[in-house]
Amino acid sequence: MDLPFEPYRVKVVERIQRVSREERVRFLQESGYNVFKIPSEAIYIDLLTDSGTSAMSDLQWAAMMSGDEAYACSKSFADFESTIKDIFGYKHVIPTHQGRAAEGLLFAVTLKPGFVVPNNIHFDTTRANVEYQQAIALDCIGEEGLDPTLEAPFKGDMSLDKLAAAFEKYGVDRIPFVMLTITNNSGGGQPVSMANARAVSEFCNEKGVPLIFDACRFAENAWFIQQREEGYADCSIQEISREMFALGAGCTMSAKKDALVNIGGFLCLNDEKWAQEATNLLLLREGFPTYGGLAGRDLAAVAQGLREVLDVDYLTYRIGQVARLGQRLDELGVPYLRPAGGHAIYVDARTALPHIPQSEFPAQVFTAALYLEGAVRGVEIGSLMFEHEDPDTGEKVHPAMELVRLAIPRRVYSHTQLEYVAQVCARVMEIGESLRGLEIVWEPPALRHFTASLRPAGGGKMVQTN
Numbered sequence: 001m002d003l004p005f006e007p008y009r010v011k012v013v014e015r016i017q018r019v020s021r022e023e024r025v026r027f028l029q030e031s032g033y034n035v036f037k038i039p040s041e042a043i044y045i046d047l048l049t050d051s052g053t054s055a056m057s058d059l060q061w062a063a064m065m066s067g068d069e070a071y072a073c074s075k076s077f078a079d080f081e082s083t084i085k086d087i088f089g090y091k092h093v094i095p096t097h098q099g100r101a102a103e104g105l106l107f108a109v110t111l112k113p114g115f116v117v118p119n120n121i122h123f124d125t126t127r128a129n130v131e132y133q134q135a136i137a138l139d140c141i142g143e144e145g146l147d148p149t150l151e152a153p154f155k156g157d158m159s160l161d162k163l164a165a166a167f168e169k170y171g172v173d174r175i176p177f178v179m180l181t182i183t184n185n186s187g188g189g190q191p192v193s194m195a196n197a198r199a200v201s202e203f204c205n206e207k208g209v210p211l212i213f214d215a216c217r218f219a220e221n222a223w224f225i226q227q228r229e230e231g232y233a234d235c236s237i238q239e240i241s242r243e244m245f246a247l248g249a250g251c252t253m254s255a256k257k258d259a260l261v262n263i264g265g266f267l268c269l270n271d272e273k274w275a276q277e278a279t280n281l282l283l284l285r286e287g288f289p290t291y292g293g294l295a296g297r298d299l300a301a302v303a304q305g306l307r308e309v310l311d312v313d314y315l316t317y318r319i320g321q322v323a324r325l326g327q328r329l330d331e332l333g334v335p336y337l338r339p340a341g342g343h344a345i346y347v348d349a350r351t352a353l354p355h356i357p358q359s360e361f362p363a364q365v366f367t368a369a370l371y372l373e374g375a376v377r378g379v380e381i382g383s384l385m386f387e388h389e390d391p392d393t394g395e396k397v398h399p400a401m402e403l404v405r406l407a408i409p410r411r412v413y414s415h416t417q418l419e420y421v422a423q424v425c426a427r428v429m430e431i432g433e434s435l436r437g438l439e440i441v442w443e444p445p446a447l448r449h450f451t452a453s454l455r456p457a458g459g460g461k462m463v464q465t466n
């Protein structure tokens, strides 16, 4: 049988329900066509994010019960720190309440106005945190990673040419470090090869700047290396992860992904001075250095989750489940960014809805239609999220791709539920031509996709019925 086998059985369940079409229409209108603002009880299958949505294991819940809530130097922190040092290998481990807090600390102590941070592709919070310091977040993704139809094994790889051009243009004094996001979430959950990470690391060494990983989905990235990169088939996920992290000098981590918890994060650094300054800020913003913004039980669950995520059977099942959804979409004629990512499928909305221009948010239209047709919640990764002004010309720049991410929570949904999702996607394709574009009615100054309100362009209904 060619199915991704679950290496666990269910011990606790949570009731979910389907809501009627009339209710879905109402929720969509009330939310301003923004699925972030729809109550979760009105969602049947929630693929908004794989972040903080994992089902924890029996051992994680047990670890939570025995969490040590001491303010300073708790047992749970000792376990957290030693587990992280064992996998990541960096000198300093700074707990934070989630990934963006780790980014915020790092950027606050390293960036000045006009500085530049190259990355393969910055995730939205990473970009926003860089820009908050009035620095420039520069994407240096390889050309392969920009072609949604190309089947290639490591489309998260960074372009060494673009990286070199950035150093040429801005100069090493304005680039305090280089980042590499594994897997590359905003470019389709695509992995970065060890060869590319090594080449980027060597380049950084030549320039004398550290390489920092955005490590949220490091175990999924390691699984792809084991499966796809020559010479790694016999290495364990732990060995591959250690080899990867040894190429850098630190990482930011959202434990809400590959540490299989609902909240948590950390910043790892080798540099003594940066670590000290980040810790000073941590005390101010997050908490004492042995808990960051977390309870002792949260630290305990992270440590246990990190041990579990290295299990190759789990990763084979998890990434296999995403790949299988991709296969079903192939069979049903739904275009998506190829190949399937580690944590998500990214529907290619420009191809799916070619009549809607980027200025009218085709990926947001597809996202709204998924809710309308099946109470499935995905997330737009397109112009609503990423349209920005060119730092040199001040002109509006649309992202290269208009994607709808269907992020699969870890250990949560069944095969049948994902089959339902595939069928709802096919239904949106069927009615595609009758869908109209959207326009913004209100937007906040930053990270607008979370709270913006939209309406069908020019008013009226989103689905044209005549």
Ligand code: F0G
Pocket: 048, 049, 050, 051, 098, 099, 100, 101, 123, 125, 126, 181, 185, 214, 216, 253, 254, 255, 256, 264, 265
């Ligand atoms: N970096 C990457 C690559 C991410 O995907 C995320 C979060 C973060 C940093 C920030 O971590 O949420 O713990 O503060 N991604 C979530 C997502 C929100 O839905 O992809 P955080």
